[in-house]
Structure formats: structure tokens, C-alpha cells
Amino acid sequence: MTKSKNYVLAAGGTGGHMVPAAALAAExxxxxxxxxxxxxxxxxxFPGLFEDIETHVLPAGRLGGGPLGWIKAARRMMAGRKMALKFFxxxxxxxxxxxxxxxxMPSLMAAFRLGIPTVIHEQNxxxxxxxxxxxxxxxxxxxAYEKVERLQPKWAKKTTLVGNPVREAILALRQRPYPMLEEDGIFRVLVTGGSQGASILSQVVPDGLALLPTHFRRRMQVTHQARPEDIDRVRQKYSEHGIPAEIATYLADMPEQLAWAHVVIARAGASTxxxxxxxxxxxxxxxxxSAADDHQTANAREMTAAGGARTIDQRQFTPTELAKQIQRLGLDTEGLEAAAARAKSCGRANAARDLANLVESVDAPWESAGLGLANAATEGAAA
Incomplete structure (x- = not known):
């Protein structure tokens, strides 16, 4: 049996950081x-992820705002580092x-100071x-990807491809077959944009789906995640097109929504x-x-190249283009099942396991950080 150890997971507060952290925590x-x-x-x-896990909030500055902003950020980082040293x-x-x-950042800075082993996980x-x-x-x-931009060659020896951990409820869908699209059955579409940039999907998707062949439009069922300010307008659009649609600001049952979806229209965030x-x-x-370093475009490349997705640049994202790309993805049973298989081929089902193995392989008994501990104690007393 593996000896029980303590680990600290440090992450920014967005879903892209928190979901893989929660998956690793569970493992x-x-x-x-x-x-x-x-x-x-x-x-x-963050809802539904860390209810039974010890949590700590540390101050951390965000670089920006010119020299004055940098000074404020540095002060907050150092305050967070001091608190992390005490906690560690x-x-x-x-x-x-x-x-x-x-x-x-403050937790990693404190770990460096103490000589505690560190791992970083890049989702994008x-x-x-x-x-x-x-x-x-x-x-x-x-x-999470075999090719990661801005990853320098000198770091290759300490870099491991593990994938992006997902929740167990999502991973369980891997064992369920793609929902059969019968000739006269319901064609289910899931639209999810997350908190960032969801409005453009609300503006374009209803009109784009209305351009699909009539026999598909008549059998379509849509679940659409929209911003609160867009809900009434989106609902009216679907009603005008005669497309049954459920509109919500938050989809608490995302695993089940994915389970029945034939096609998903979404942003290209790492967790998505x-x-x-x-x-x-x-x-x-x-x-x-507007994602930093245009990382969502890079995220979409592997899945698109495999044939499991079609990518549309937002500047070309129009109702006509959306309808065209959905039809190219496939509107028949064989085409959709093939695209589903290609999407699944890009998934890394053992990401949480492999990341946990990596973490366990680099950790060390606290005694090995004794020199750092002594130094930190001195530093803390002097602060």
C-alpha cells in the first residue's frame, strides 16, 4: 500500500484550471x-468540485496596469508567498x-524557497x-497535447504528455455508445459557450440551425447554454424557426447532456x-x-485534424458557414458515428492516473526539504 502523503494543488479560479485539479485530487x-x-x-x-477538500485563499497579483500595477501585483505575490510558507x-x-x-504563483514560489518538489500541468x-x-x-x-507552443526544447526531458483530466462522470461516457441517429429519430444538438464569449453563439446558432435541411430541422432538439441577458432573444429565435429548444444559463447535468448529444457546438476551451x-x-x-495567446485555436487543431470536429474562426462564423460545416461534419448515421470515433481517438482516458503517477514519482519526503524549512523559518521570523 502506498504511504499516505500530503499534496497541495495550486490553481487559478476558472473552470479550465479547476476541473483538472479536481480530477487529480480525486485520484x-x-x-x-x-x-x-x-x-x-x-x-x-467552484460548484461541485472541492466540497470535501481543505481549501486556502492566498493573495496573488495579476501583472498589468503598467509599472504601478506591477508593483501592486508584486506586493500581493510576496504576501501570498509568505502565507504559503507558513502553511507549508x-x-x-x-x-x-x-x-x-x-x-x-505564490504557492510555487514558496515551494521553490523550501525545496519542495513541484509539477505544473498545462491544459492548453x-x-x-x-x-x-x-x-x-x-x-x-x-x-495535455503532444505539441505545445512556447514549450522550450530545453524542458523536453522533464516534460510528459498525460492529457487533461476530466471528471469521472464524463470519463464514464467513454464506455457508452454514441447515441444512434435513427432515420426519423430526434437529432440532438448541444450548444455551450461557457462564461466567455457565449453571446456570439447565441447570435449565430439559431439562424444557422434553421438553414439545415428541412427534415433535420423538423426533428431537431436543442439544449443551448446562454448568458442571462441573451436568453429571451435566443428563445424567441428558436421559436420563430420552429426548433424545440431548452435554454439555460448553467447546465448542471453536463455529463448527461453530452451523453445524448449528436453534435456539440462550443468554444474550444481546454476542458471542453x-x-x-x-x-x-x-x-x-x-x-x-480573446483567449490569451489565441490558445483556443491551438486547442482545436488536434481534434479537427483527426476529423472529430470542424473549426470556424469567429470572423467567419455566420449562420451560412455554421450550416455548411455541420453538413460537412456529417448529417447521416455513418458520418456522425465516424466523426464521434475520431473525436474519441483524441481522448486520453488515463490522464488523471498518469498525472498522479507523475506527481508521485517526483515527490520526496519532507525531510529532504529540511534546509529549505530552516531557511524559511528564519525568513519568517525576520519578516
Whole structure:
């Protein structure tokens, strides 16, 4: 039996960071370890992910706003680092795992100071800003894609492809067959844009679906996630087109929604791609153009190249183009099943297991960080 150890997961408060952190936490706890989460106010309150896990909020500045903003950010980072040092001396983590986002930085800085082993996980196909900043110092880098932009060759030896961990309920869909599309059966479409940039989907998708062949439009059932300010307009659009649609601001039952969907229309966030490829669902992807380093466009490439998705640049995202790409993806049983299989071929079902294995391989007994602990104690006394 594996000896029980303590681990700290440090992550920014968005779903793209929190979902894989929660999946790793579940895997480590299943192995008998103890886990604590360090994040911001959003992260520790993320619904349905960390209710039974010890959580801590540390101050962390976000770079920006010119020289004055940088100074304020540095002060907050150092305050967060000081709090992390105190916490780590008490908690004695075997390793600290960063998932990106500025709230992860103070914990990683404290780990470097103490000599605690560190791992970072990059969910996107472009190495994020915080992960780029710490990549030289960490012991291991875990990636979700085989090709990751801004990942320097000198880091290759400590880089491992593990994939992007997803929730167990999503992973379970991998064992369920793609829903059969019968000749006169319901054609189910799921539209999800998340919190960022969902309005463009609400503007384009209802009119685009209305351009599909009549026999599909008559059998279509849509579930559409929309921003609160868009709901009434979206509902009216679907009603005008005679398309049955359920409109909601939040889809609490996402695993079940994915289970019955024949086609998904979505942004190309890291967690979205991971869930689509885990479940094996064909998709129309519209990368969010304001994402840092245009990482959503990079995220969509693997799934699109495999034939499991079609990608539309937002500048070309019109009702006509949407209808065209859905038809190219496939509107017959064989075409959709083939696209579903290609989507699933990009999924990495063992991501949580492989990431946990990597974490366990780099960790070390706290005693090995004794020198750092002594130094930190001195530093804490002097602060």
C-alpha cells in the first residue's frame, strides 16, 4: 500500500484550471493521500468540485496596469508567498502541483524557497504565462497535447504528455455508445459557450440551425447554454424557426447532456475539448479570439485534424458557414458515428492516473526539504 502523503494543488479560479485539479485530487485521495487546494475566491467556491477538500485563499497579483500595477501585483505575490510558507511548514506537502493562473504563483514560489518538489500541468496547447514563468524551476511539466507552443526544447526531458483530466462522470461516457441517429429519430444538438464569449453563439446558432435541411430541422432538439441577458432573444429565435429548444444559463447535468448529444457546438476551451474527446462527441468549434495567446485555436487543431470536429474562426462564423460545416461534419448515421470515433481517438482516458503517477514519482519526503524549512523559518521570523 502506498504511504499516505500530503499534496497541495495550486490553481487559478476558472473552470479550465479547476476541473483538472479536481480530477487529480480525486485520484490522489483514492490512493490514500491527503490533498489541499490553494486558489482565489472563485476557485474555492467552484460548484461541485472541492466540497470535501481543505481549501486556502492566498493573495496573488495579476501583472498589468503598467509599472504601478506591477508593483501592486508584486506586493500581493510576496504576501501570498509568505502565507504559503507558513502553511507549508505546517502541512508539510510532498509536492506542490500548479495548474496555471496567477493564484498558483505564490504557492510555487514558496515551494521553490523550501525545496519542495513541484509539477505544473498545462491544459492548453500553448504554455500559459504563469507556467512559462516557472517552467525553468519546476521538477516536471505535464501537458495535455503532444505539441505545445512556447514549450522550450530545453524542458523536453522533464516534460510528459498525460492529457487533461476530466471528471469521472464524463470519463464514464467513454464506455457508452454514441447515441444512434435513427432515420426519423430526434437529432440532438448541444450548444455551450461557457462564461466567455457565449453571446456570439447565441447570435449565430439559431439562424444557422434553421438553414439545415428541412427534415433535420423538423426533428431537431436543442439544449443551448446562454448568458442571462441573451436568453429571451435566443428563445424567441428558436421559436420563430420552429426548433424545440431548452435554454439555460448553467447546465448542471453536463455529463448527461453530452451523453445524448449528436453534435456539440462550443468554444474550444481546454476542458471542453477534453470532455468532447473523452466522451467521443463530434463538434463545431468556435475558438474564443480573446483567449490569451489565441490558445483556443491551438486547442482545436488536434481534434479537427483527426476529423472529430470542424473549426470556424469567429470572423467567419455566420449562420451560412455554421450550416455548411455541420453538413460537412456529417448529417447521416455513418458520418456522425465516424466523426464521434475520431473525436474519441483524441481522448486520453488515463490522464488523471498518469498525472498522479507523475506527481508521485517526483515527490520526496519532507525531510529532504529540511534546509529549505530552516531557511524559511528564519525568513519568517525576520519578516
Amino acid at each position: 490522489l485521495i483514492e490512493r490514500g493521500h491527503r490533498v489541499a487546494l490553494v486558489s482565489d475566491d472563485r476557485g474555492v467556491r 511548514r505546517e502541512y508539510r506537502p510532498a509536492a506542490v502541483i500548479g495548474f496555471g493562473g496567477y493564484p498558483a 496547447a500553448v504554455l500559459g504565462r504563469v507556467n512559462r514563468h516557472v517552467a525553468n524551476k519546476v521538477d516536471a511539466i505535464a501537458t 475539448i477534453a470532455e468532447l474527446t473523452a466522451a467521443g462527441r463530434p463538434a463545431i468549434l468556435v475558438p474564443y479570439p
